[in-house]
Amino acid sequence: MENIIEIENLHFSYASEDEKEAAPEVLKGIDLTIKSGEFVAVLGHNGSGKSTLAKHMNAILLPTSGKVTVDGIDTADEERIFELRQSAGMVFQNPDNQIVSSIVEEDVAFALENLGVPYEEMRRRVDEALKDVGMYEYRMHSPSQLSGGQKQRVAIAGIIAMCPKCIILDEPTAMLDPKGRKEVMATIKRMNREHGITIVLITHYMDEAAQCGRIVVMDKGRTVLDDVPEKVFSQVEKLKSIGLDVPQVTELVWELRKAGYDVPAEIITENDCVEAILKLFE
Amino acid sequence: MAILETEELTYTYSEGTPFEKTAVDHVSLSIEEGEMIGVMGHTGSGKSTLIQHFNGLLKPASGRVLLDGRDIWADKEKIRDVRFQVGLVFQYPEYQIFEETVYKDIAFGPKNMGLDEAEIKRRVLETAHDIGISEELLERSPFELSGGQKRRVAIAGVMAMEPKVLILDEPTAGLDPAGRDKILQHIKNYHRRTKNTILIVSHSMEDIASFADRILVMSKAKLFCFDETVKVFSRAEEIEGIGLDVPQITRVFGVLKRRGLDFGKEVYTVGYAKELLLKALKEKGGLLNC
Numbered sequence: 001m002e003n004i005i006e007i008e009n010l011h012f013s014y015a016s017e018d019e020k021e022a023a024p025e026v027l028k029g030i031d032l033t034i035k036s037g038e039f040v041a042v043l044g045h046n047g048s049g050k051s052t053l054a055k056h057m058n059a060i061l062l063p064t065s066g067k068v069t070v071d072g073i074d075t076a077d078e079e080r081i082f083e084l085r086q087s088a089g090m091v092f093q094n095p096d097n098q099i100v101s102s103i104v105e106e107d108v109a110f111a112l113e114n115l116g117v118p119y120e121e122m123r124r125r126v127d128e129a130l131k132d133v134g135m136y137e138y139r140m141h142s143p144s145q146l147s148g149g150q151k152q153r154v155a156i157a158g159i160i161a162m163c164p165k166c167i168i169l170d171e172p173t174a175m176l177d178p179k180g181r182k183e184v185m186a187t188i189k190r191m192n193r194e195h196g197i198t199i200v201l202i203t204h205y206m207d208e209a210a211q212c213g214r215i216v217v218m219d220k221g222r223t224v225l226d227d228v229p230e231k232v233f234s235q236v237e238k239l240k241s242i243g244l245d246v247p248q249v250t251e252l253v254w255e256l257r258k259a260g261y262d263v264p265a266e267i268i269t270e271n272d273c274v275e276a277i278l279k280l281f282e
Numbered sequence: 283m284a285i286l287e288t289e290e291l292t293y294t295y296s297e298g299t300p301f302e303k304t305a306v307d308h309v310s311l312s313i314e315e316g317e318m319i320g321v322m323g324h325t326g327s328g329k330s331t332l333i334q335h336f337n338g339l340l341k342p343a344s345g346r347v348l349l350d351g352r353d354i355w356a357d358k359e360k361i362r363d364v365r366f367q368v369g370l371v372f373q374y375p376e377y378q379i380f381e382e383t384v385y386k387d388i389a390f391g392p393k394n395m396g397l398d399e400a401e402i403k404r405r406v407l408e409t410a411h412d413i414g415i416s417e418e419l420l421e422r423s424p425f426e427l428s429g430g431q432k433r434r435v436a437i438a439g440v441m442a443m444e445p446k447v448l449i450l451d452e453p454t455a456g457l458d459p460a461g462r463d464k465i466l467q468h469i470k471n472y473h474r475r476t477k478n479t480i481l482i483v484s485h486s487m488e489d490i491a492s493f494a495d496r497i498l499v500m501s502k503a504k505l506f507c508f509d510e511t512v513k514v515f516s517r518a519e520e521i522e523g524i525g526l527d528v529p530q531i532t533r534v535f536g537v538l539k540r541r542g543l544d545f546g547k548e549v550y551t552v553g554y555a556k557e558l559l560l561k562a563l564k565e566k567g568g569l570l571n572c
Contacts, residue, residue, distance in 0.1 A: 046428070148325060178525065207530065243459065248531040248552050249534060252556060274537045277543070278541060
């Protein structure tokens with residue numbers, strides 16, 4: 001499979017206010033490739049650099065040194081920035097900050113209008129995108145009447161309407177209640193499965209990361225773990241030492257192993273945990 | 283003794299218009315002095331409207347709110363005093379910081395209460411200690427602090443007013459796991475020192491399970507239940523039915539029970555789950571050598 005995102009030796013510092021002093025590096029040499037169609041979670045505590053990394057995938061930030069290529073386009077290539085942002089869309093944390101129109105369908109059409117997509121084509125893409133995220137029946141509503149989860153789905157529809165190859169989501173569920181979180185997770189999983197869209201999900205929620213195909217863990221501007229969820233979460237001590245957590249079932253299994261019981265370390269689902277415990281009591 | 287009570291509290295938004303919506307519907311409850319309470323309910327359940335009645339930000343359409351046995355609206359002139367006694371910390375309180383130094387920001391509330399300098403100083407230092415803000419930070423600008431530190435400063439500002447009842451609306455929203463644990467730990471420190479009543483609104487059952495004596499659940503403008511933590515979690519399926527989450531570990535033990543492995547107890551923390559399992563395994567005598 002082709003690589004959709006290629007990051008080579010990426011270093012980044014925010015501009016220093018004091019010219020004499022070098023600004024601290026937020027990203028300290030990241031090498032990362034993401035294949036087309038992957039569903040990747042990026043974990044890390046506040047300040048680990050994960051949002052800064054995400055913003056490089058959409059050319060909101062440009063490398064201080066190193067190189068980021070998305071869909072074959074160098075993010076530093078100003079000429080092709082619009083092309084790049086069509087193939088890699090970004091969803092942010094606060095749903096209220098990314099809605100621009102007073103009617104749902106107009107909001108979804110916003111980017112298409114800017115791109116000059118013909119009316120018929122735009123109509124079709126807006127309707128399809130709204131159906132994809134389950135918000136079609138709300139197309140004539142005002143976004144202000146929607147819940148946080150619904151607003152995020154509208155924001156996702158606005159991106160899907162551009163037919164992107166990749167969506168980067170920066171803590172899209174942080175401000176939502178459990179129901180809203182489930183709606184958004186179900187939507188992005190479907191986009192990945194049915195449309196083959198590559199998903200990069202920045203999150204603080206371990207249960208969301210456990211649903212992804214691959215987890216990249218960041219700490220102090222570096223990637224420290226990069227593997228399937230089972231392998232990543234089995235490193236309970238390492239994750240705790242960098243301020244992260246593991247799903248409760250993984251933690252329980254880890255405690256049982258520490259007490260000398262023979263249960264598999266790589267458990268991340270409730271089902272597997274139930275089976276492992278039942279086996280102990282056989 | 284009950285510190286905060288509501289009697290048939292009802293509140294309707296936009297009454298008399300087509301947008302009329304009853305957000306709190308005949309809610310009666312009683313909160314005891316010194317309790318730590320978890321408040322849950324999905325978006326639109328009425329929980330925010332309910333807590334805004336507790337310090338008189340909203341006035342009931344009908345029914346009453348009692349603080350220390352007295353109707354808070356009995357004398358409208360005294361509603362300001364109620365706000366000193368019931369402190370409300372909003373979501374993302376770090377956006378409300380405005381003072382030049384951390385010390386001044388925490389001291390702002392106590393100052394408005396008309397306290398003398400010595401008392402203000404005592405309160406600032408004690409709450410800063412509870413919330414884990416070191417003394418060196420007190421003279422710094424709050425805007426130089428990290429997001430988590432800013433949030434703790436904002437919370438300390440309300441704590442320093444030493445309200446009889448402290449209400450925090452999602453104090454851990456947007457924080458990473460270590461940040462979440464830290465904030466809850468600091469709130470517990472404050473509770474241990476002051477013994478004041480605390481209500482914490484949270485979507486995270488895992489968080490609520492770690493501190494709450496009792497849990498108040500709102501659903502569709504009504505009080506769904508208000509009971510001891512164990513008892514609320516024993517109704518896991520109903521809780522999930524109203525769009526809330528129960529801890530993962532509670533779901534696992536629910537399945538184990540249905541599969542015939544019943545521990546006869548409600549489990550909602552990993553620590554307790556481990557304790558129960560290890561005890562049961564020991565009794566079974568099946569420790570494997572590995």
